[in-house]
Amino acid sequence: MKKTSILFYFFITFSLHSQYCDVYVNHKNNKGAQHFICPESMKADLAQLYEAITKTHPNPYLYCTKEQLDSAFIRANNMVLTPISIFDYSMVISNFLQNIRDSHTFFNPRDLLVLSGNNYGIVPFYLIKIDSNFYLSKVYKKTLPVGVEVLEVGNLTVDSLFRLTSVLCPKESHTESALNEITSRMMGIVFNVRNIEDKIRMKYVNINGDTLITQLHRVKSNKLLKDEGWQPPKTISYDFFDDVAYLRIFSFETANERRFKKTIDRFFRKVENSYVSSIVIDIRENRGGFILLLEHLLSYINTSGKTFDLTYSYKRSDLDRFETLSKLKKMDFIKKAKRVYPRGMISKEYDFFNSPKGTVSHILYEKQLSNRRDYVYDGKCSLYINGLSMSASVLLAAWFKETNRGKIIGTPCFGSLQGTHGNPATIFLKYSGLPISISTLKLTPKNTQSQNLGDIEIDKTISFKKADLRMVKDPFEKQHSTD
Template sequence: MRKIVLFGFIILFFVQCASIKKHNKHLNDLITEEKLKSDVDYTYRKLQELHPNLYWYINKEALDYKFDSLKSTITKPMTSFNFYKKLSPVVAAVRQGHLFVYPPTKILTKRETRALIKKGTGPFSQFDFELFNKKLYVVKNKSYNKTIQSGTEVVAVNGTKPIDLIKKYNQYYSSDGYNNTFKTNYSGKRFSTFFSNENGIKDSLKFDFKFNDSLKTITIKRKKEDTTGTDSKKNKKKRAVKHKTKSKEIRKKKRVNGYYSIEKNYNRNLHFLEKDSSIALMKIRSFKIGDYKTFYKESFSKITAYQSKTLILDLRNNGGGRVSEIADLYSYLADSTFVFLDKSEVVSKASLFKGAYLNGGSLGFKALKTVFSPIMYTYLLLTVHKSQNGKNYYETQTKPHKVSKNAFKGKIYVLINGGSFSASSIISSNLKGSKRAFFVGEETGGAFNGTVAGFMPRIKLPNSDIQIRIGLMYMAAYFKTNLEGHGIFPDMEIIPTIEDRIKENDAEMSWILKDLKSSF
C-alpha cells in the first residue's frame, strides 16, 4: 500500500512538472481571434453562472456592451498576456474586489524556486514601498546600501516610472464598489509585482532615487544572507541552547497567534500600553492563520483580569480571512445577543457544487472529491434554500449569538484604512452599525454593505489558460448603510503622510492616545 501511495505521489509530481513546462512554453504563443473571442464568451457565461449580484454596481446592459465591445477589438492573434490586458478591465468593471483576473506569467518549479532563494533576497524585496500623492516612496530600507533613507522617492526603475505602471495596472482590478482608498493602499505595495509581471524576476535593478531634490542612480543586486560574524556556527549553537528552554512556549505562540516566517512577525498580537494595563492594543494582520479561538479566549481573559478600560483594535491592512473567526471575535466585542450575517445569496445549488466543490485541485484530489460528491450534494440540498423572492441562499452565521463570557464592556477604538478589506470590513460594519466602536483612519477598502466572496474558485479559460477568481456568495453584515458602494467611514479621518513614515510616527494611534488623555 505504501509503495502504491509513493508511486501516486511520484506520478503527481511529474504531472505537475509537465504542466508547468507546458504553461511556460506556450506563454508567448499567439492565440487566434476565434479562440480569444470564445474565451471572452466563456468568461461572461461563467460570471453569470457563478457570481451572485453580478449587476450590483453595473447594470446588465452596460456589462453586455463591454463584453461585446471587447470582442470587436480582437482583430488579430495575440499572446495570453496581451489578452489579459484587454480582458481584465472588463471584468474589473463589475467592481467586486474578490473578482480577480490573474496575469499569465512564468511559473517556477520547486527546484527553480529553491535556486532563486539560494541566490539571495531580490532587489525589490529589500525595500518597503508606499504611494503618497501619486509618488512612490521607500518607507523602509532593508538593503545592503544604507545611504538610501526612508522617504526617498523612487523616480524610475530600469527606466520605468512607477506612477505610469501603477495607473496602467489600476485598470486591471477593482475594490468593492466605488472607493479609491483600496487602490491607493494596494498599488504602492504591489508595484514590484506589477513590474515583475511586465519584465520578469530580475537579479539586479537600476533605481533612480530622489531625496531632498538630489537625484542619484543606484543598482541594487540580490542580497545573500550573511553567514559570518554574529551568524557563525558557534553563536548559532549558543542561541540554540538559550532558546531551547523557551522553544515550547514559542511553538505555542506561533501556533496560536499565527506566524509569518518571511516577515518574521505574528498575525495576532495583544499588548498593554499603560503601566496599569488600562489600554489594551490588539493588532490583527489577517483572519487567516493561527488558532484564533485560543487566542481570543486567552486575550480577553487577560483583558478582563487586568481590568482594561479601553481596547484599540488595529485592522489596518487586514485583507480578511475566515468568517468563523470574525464572528468569534465579535462575540467578545458585542454588548448583547447578535446576528452576525444576513443569509448569503448564491446563484444556485449547482454554483456551489460545480464552482467550489468540483472545481480545481490535482487529478488525485478531483477523483477523491468525485467519490464524496453525493454526500456534498446532499449537504447543499439541505443548506441552500430558495426564498420567496426567487433567490437562493446559503445560511452561515445567521443564528443569534450570545456574547462571550469575557466580552469587553469598555470603550473600543478601531483603526482602519484602505487595506482593511473583506472580513475586516464585515466585522467593522457590525461594530459601526451597532455603534459599539469609534473608528479612526480612512475609509475601508471593503464595502459596508457586503462583498461577494465565501468560496472563491479559480476558473481557467480553455484557450488562453488565464485564471479568474470568482466569489460565489454575496455575504453581508447584519447592519447596512444607505450609501452604496463605499466602505466604513471613520469617525475621525486621519491619513498618514510620507513625513509620518519618515519619522516613524503612527498618526492614527497618536490621535487615539491624545483623545484618551483629554477624556480623563
C-alpha cells in the first residue's frame, strides 16, 4: 500500500494530464516526461512482461510468493487506467519488478535517455546521503565544490528526488543498507530522465552555512561518454603502500580477459617477491562481471585448497544462455557434449539443453582453483566493499565470509550470502519500446550455511563523512596502515 501511495503522489505531482496518447511510443527526440502512452498499450506491455518473467526467470518467487507477485501485477494494471507519461509508466514497471528483489531483473531509467537520442543536454552529478542530508560527491565541470549540502535540484527538493528515485531503483534480496546507497547514487540519473527544463539550478549550503543557488553546466550525453575525466576508472589497478599490497578491481567485466588475468598475475608476482604484511582487495562500486575472472583472483588467495562450488539454476527458455548462442557456437557445444557424453559437466548442460522449455535444472559446478604459477598468498587479506558492490562482487564477499579468509570492511554490499542472479536477457516491450532485463540464471554458493537473506555482515564499518568529501579524501586510505 505504501508503494502505491508513493506512485500516486508522483503521478499527481509530476504528470500533466493529457487527452492525447500514443499506442506505440517513438522515443527518438522525445523525453520520457513529455510522452504519453495509452492505457491498453500499457496493459498489453505489462502482460508481455509478466509472461516473459514466468517463462524465463529461474525462480521469480524466491523472495516473494506467487500470490504476492500476482497482486503486484494487478496493482500495476490499476495504475494505468488513464494515459500517463512514459516516465511515470517506467515507475509502474519498476515498482512491479521490485517485488522479485533481483537487481538483474529491472528497468534501467538511464535507457530513457539513450532512447531519446543525443539531442538533449543533461546535468551530470552524484549525491551521497550522510545521516539525513544529501551532499554533492561529484558534478560535471566542477561547477560546485564537492561536499556542499544540496537542498534542491531544479524544482525538486532532494528528499522528493530520493523518494522518486527509490521507486526506480532495483532491489536485491533484503539488503536495505545497500539500497540506500544505490538510490542516492541514481538520483542524478533519475533527475535528468525526468527533467524537461533547459536551465537547471541547484540550491545548496556552502561551507560557511550560506544558502546559495547556482546554475549547473549542461552537456550532451554523447559528449559525456567521451569525457575521460567523468567516466569510471579502468577495470583494474594496483599499488603498494609500504608493506600493504592494494588491488583495486572496478569490474569483473572486461573486453580483454587475458589482460585482466595478466594484471592479476603481475600483482601477485610482486606480492610474492616483496615483503608484504597484508593484501587489500578493493571492490567498492564493482558491479560484477565474469565468474571466470573472479575464480582467477580466488586461485591466489584460496588457502583452504577447496573447490569454489556454485549451484547454477537455469530455466529452459527462448532466452536462456544456450538459445542465445550463435549458430556456430551452438553446433560446437553439441559436438563437444556428444563426444564425452555422459561424462563431465558439459553432459549435464547437454541434458538441460535437450529438456523441454520451462524445465528448471540445478547444476553444481565445482571449480578447482588454480593458476599457472601454482602460487597462493597465505597472509593477511582484507576486502573493501560498499553498497555499489554487486553481482560477482557479492559472490566474493560471501566467499570471504564463509571461508573466514579475512575482514570485510566498508558498508554492506548489494546482495546476501545466498548468492546472486546473472546472465540477464533483454526484452523490448511491444508498445512502449522499453528494454527490460530478466535474469536467466541464479548462482548459489554450495557451502552457504546461513539462510539469512539480508546484508552480509561487515567486520568494520567505514563510509564517507562530510569532511572526507570536502577534503577530497578517501576514508579507506587510513585503513591501509592498519591492515
